Amino acid sequence: MIQSKIQFLNVTKHFNNNSTGKSSRKDTVLENLSFEVFAEEFVCILGPSGSGKSTILGLVAGFIKPTLGEVLFNSKSVQRPDGSRTLVFQEYALFPWLNILDNVAFGLTTKNHKNNHAKEKALEYLNLVGLSAYKNHSVSQLSGGMKQRVAIARALAVDPEVLLLDEPFGALDTQSRESMQTELLRLLSKTKKTVLFVTHSVDEALKLADRIIVIGAKPGKILIDTTVAVSKPRDFKNLQLSEIRNKILDKLTHPDIFMGSDI
């Protein structure tokens, strides 16, 4: 039986822009959004900047609350972040005052994951991303691709059920981007996770996803929700992939929906 991991039930999100003191205009970012993600599924969320992709991940993680509707995790309402759903950011968000090993071990020092062998376990994960030789380095000594490997190791070290990635390879050059995509698939084949991966690259989604959800902006709603039933690693010449790509690009180039898109 397929188990539902994450459910969005008619989720609407307004941001009240009062805090900036500029205006009190309500910003509707997501409107009446419903979808579900199944256990061990790799879902890519595709959409232009400002369409609410990061907001969706924040809702799943629990540091953003829906204005209306509900977000469920394992059929229970999401309360707050707790280490069962970890997040990887585009700009890494590593702790600069900790060395590489301590960054990976960070989650293992919290109450939820208290582990007496935090360092050893962290080293295992660092090894998994091929960076155990850098355990005593500082964050600023690493390249962008290496930092993102560390961030992924840190997110996996607490053994979360859901891995959330917010345009994780968006700041990398094409070459490291591609090797990181391969690397991520390799890691996930070892540790089965439910993955929500935000990107605005169609090809990245086609390479990684079991399912692609395309959302449009202002307010964010689902334009396409399609399964990609092609085995990985994928050959882009595959007919089915081309079909899906064309379907997505069709929507993306529609001027009414994607004004100012940076895809």
Place this chain on the structure above:
Amino acid sequence: MRIALIRIIFFLVLFLIWYLIVSIGHVPSYIVPSPVLVLDSFYHGFMKGGYLLAIYSSLIRVLTGYFLALSVGIITGILLARYYLLDITFGKIILALQSIPSVAWVPLALLWFGVTDNAVIFIIILEAVLPVALSTKNAMKNIQPNLIRAAQTLGSRGLHLYKNVIIKAMIPELVTGLRLSWAFAWRALIAGELFISGTGIGQTLELGRSLADMAQVMAMIITIGVIGFLTENIFFGSIEKKVRLAWGLEGGN
């Protein structure tokens, strides 16, 4: 090493020029004392213990004021960062207070506390509280939200989050504030001590003036400069540099 040598030679030359001007020009010692007299004043001041006691008393006074100012300043800074209303009201008063030099508080402090230590400590607190409050506020506001979110999603919250992320992220900016506060405290200390009784660097300086002992006045001015330089630049400077390095804000060297 070479830089150190150049510096030593520079100071020796400076002393020589000073000595030559005073002795060839026959400048009276109550206007500009010869460096020999100043050295003599240092020698006797330290041998008889008068200067040591003065420095000790002053350091106790400034440290008392400084640490009180830090406690008040850090709490104020956190409140200003957290409560917008407080920031746009009280926060602006603080900015205005910052443009008042410490001597302006002396008459008020003397009326409230008399010519006592408390008057000086009061002035020090008023001066030193502002930079640390402002830097605490800014440090708190400038924390990258994603650092906190990353920590939260890894299971950190409450005390763990404060101890391991929020405070750590604030430290570089906080250290700069602590250093600035110290510089303010040091200046306020001397300004205040000129007016109170008891022992201290400022009092010794003022005593030198009333006795027309220019050598003592010079000795105290040099003492103020040296202690100020050592604490502000050498002590705080090296802490600041170490922190910036450890936080990856500066490359090697």
